[in-house]
Amino acid sequence: MLNAKVTSTRAANYQDWYQEVIAAADLAENSDVRGCMVIKPWGYALWENVQRVLDGMFKDTGHVNAYFPLFIPVSYLEKEASHVEGFAKECAVVTHHRLESRDGKLVPVGELEEPLVVRPTSETIIGASFAKWVQSYRDLPLLINQWANVVRWEMRTRLFLRTAEFLWQEGHTAHATSQEAIDETMKMLGVYAEFAEQFMAMPVVQGEKTAGERFPGAVQTFCIEAMMQDRKALQAGTSHFLGQNFSKASGIQFTDANNALAHAWTTSWGVSTRLIGGMIMTHADDDGMVCPPKLAPSHVVLLPVVRKPEDRQRVLDFTRALQKELRAQQFAGVPVRVDIDDRDIGGGEKAWQWIKKGVPLRVEIGPRDIDQDSVFVARRDKTPKEKTSVPRGEFVATIGATLQSIQDALFARANAYRLANTRDIDTKDDFYAYFAEPAKKKSSDPTPIHGGFAMAHFNGDPALETKIKDDLKVTVRCIPIGGGEPGVCPFTGQPSKQRVLWAKAY
RNA sequence: CGGGGCGUAGCGCAGUCUGGUAGCGCACUUGGUUCGGGACCAAGGAGUCGCAGGUUCAAAUCCUGUCGCCCCGACCA
Numbered sequence: 090m091l092n093a094k095v096t097s098t099r100a101a102n103y104q105d106w107y108q109e110v111i112a113a114a115d116l117a118e119n120s121d122v123r124g125c126m127v128i129k130p131w132g133y134a135l136w137e138n139v140q141r142v143l144d145g146m147f148k149d150t151g152h153v154n155a156y157f158p159l160f161i162p163v164s165y166l167e168k169e170a171s172h173v174e175g176f177a178k179e180c181a182v183v184t185h186h187r188l189e190s191r192d193g194k195l196v197p198v199g200e201l202e203e204p205l206v207v208r209p210t211s212e213t214i215i216g217a218s219f220a221k222w223v224q225s226y227r228d229l230p231l232l233i234n235q236w237a238n239v240v241r242w243e244m245r246t247r248l249f250l251r252t253a254e255f256l257w258q259e260g261h262t263a264h265a266t267s268q269e270a271i272d273e274t275m276k277m278l279g280v281y282a283e284f285a286e287q288f289m290a291m292p293v294v295q296g297e298k299t300a301g302e303r304f305p306g307a308v309q310t311f312c313i314e315a316m317m318q319d320r321k322a323l324q325a326g327t328s329h330f331l332g333q334n335f336s337k338a339s340g341i342q343f344t345d346a347n348n349a350l351a352h353a354w355t356t357s358w359g360v361s362t363r364l365i366g367g368m369i370m371t372h373a374d375d376d377g378m379v380c381p382p383k384l385a386p387s388h389v390v391l392l393p394v395v396r397k398p399e400d401r402q403r404v405l406d407f408t409r410a411l412q413k414e415l416r417a418q419q420f421a422g423v424p425v426r427v428d429i430d431d432r433d434i435g436g437g438e439k440a441w442q443w444i445k446k447g448v449p450l451r452v453e454i455g456p457r458d459i460d461q462d463s464v465f466v467a468r469r470d471k472t473p474k475e476k477t478s479v480p481r482g483e484f485v486a487t488i489g490a491t492l493q494s495i496q497d498a499l500f501a502r503a504n505a506y507r508l509a510n511t512r513d514i515d516t517k518d519d520f521y522a523y524f525a526e527p528a529k530k531k532s533s534d535p536t537p538i539h540g541g542f543a544m545a546h547f548n549g550d551p552a553l554e555t556k557i558k559d560d561l562k563v564t565v566r567c568i569p570i571g572g573g574e575p576g577v578c579p580f581t582g583q584p585s586k587q588r589v590l591w592a593k594a595y
Numbered sequence: 596c597g598g599g600g601c602g603u604a605g606c607g608c609a610g611u612c613u614g615g616u617a618g619c620g621c622a623c624u625u626g627g628u629u630c631g632g633g634a635c636c637a638a639g640g641a642g643u644c645g646c647a648g649g650u651u652c653a654a655a656u657c658c659u660g661u662c663g664c665c666c667c668g669a670c671c672a
Contacts, residue, residue, distance in 0.1 A: 178671095241672080255672075360672085361672055394631055437630075437632045437634075438632095439633095445633095465631070474632075
């Protein structure tokens, strides 16, 4: 059903608006299984495009795909102390392997000797394989990626942003030297940033996490952070330098060139279906979804307008011919994706369905257009009213450029929004005022959109970070790469190496 | 696990206080008029009122128990 309308606005009720966009664009829905979502075809097509592009980028950087078990013996998790601590509280655990019917109910029997955890992440199970695969420095580096699902038993879930089960990719690599592993960590962070900006049209800040926000078991965690339209930060991808923590836990050892036994240096990095939540909250507007052209399931939808039955055939013939011409064109290295919607429903209703789905270009084709050999074009990055008549030949010849200009416009708009809501802050009072929650009329009202990104100096004290989190729900999202000028921490008066990015986060 | 709320048609809800034939909007089906900004008219289909007991001539409604879900908090890609 595509009857859902977006009636909330970002300004009035951001959370309701987000849910409504997902329903109206038919991206996903809640399932009967607690915390788990059903990704519907339009949403899954976005994910497939994410996969296709990223997979190509991973392969271009020397990685290969493999697949490891869904089940992880509990003893594997136990091998890395902080890793256990980080994930133990949210593990789904398999304890039995058989069901028996008793009094009409199926009850688990056949208890496992060792419980299995449904993977929350795969460092340990992949580490076990790496330990077998690596003998010599000549076996390194090992550059593996896995496309998979993982389960984290979260207390509160939200479509795409946090679900109990989600889809992702996880890269896992092993290297002979620390520097090589660090280089890999940074390279993949760069891949994520490029993907976010060039394909999702979502500007990001690259940086390092503070100790408190670090991946359990990592030496260093790096991330890309994006600003959503409620000015909160979304961690859109992470890349971890794991040092020798996991190679020691899993026994990934090799003989180096000097015939000495050494532990490998490992990395891991991942992005998930959360990226789709990021796309929604970066680009969608009060009318519905707005797909960045490079990832849109469909670039162009052709809408035949048939007023009289006798026009039907020539309108359809023209439309199909146009589809063929457009499909012969390229955009971002792939053939232009063109759909025809000739369903027998009202023209207004039909157009709105595609607006809500966020197709970059809608093209209306009626007898008037055919007579002039032109098409009536609407861009999703403009208002629904703005439609222009374009000669058919010109439309076809410039389709790639048109899609690119939509892509660029979306990035520019998102970037301008982020810049407009990012501020250097130099005093504690200004900081607290910037993030103070505006008063609500009723306690049940949604919290108005406020704050943004604050760039402020910080002495690095974890206790101070906790205090600010308790006071304002604001955390250090990252310490941006590229450094910056030293200064004074506005909270303590102590020296600070550089400004860090503070924000409320998803 | 603490605090609040809700289970009635596919979805959103009213009806519950004060017991008396199961309703509304959207969606769906059919026919007609429409169609380049979310159409209109007519007809129709669809519900063991979360579940189990109890009170009663009679329960969506009152009582008891129970299950589930949502929101706020703690936890989090």
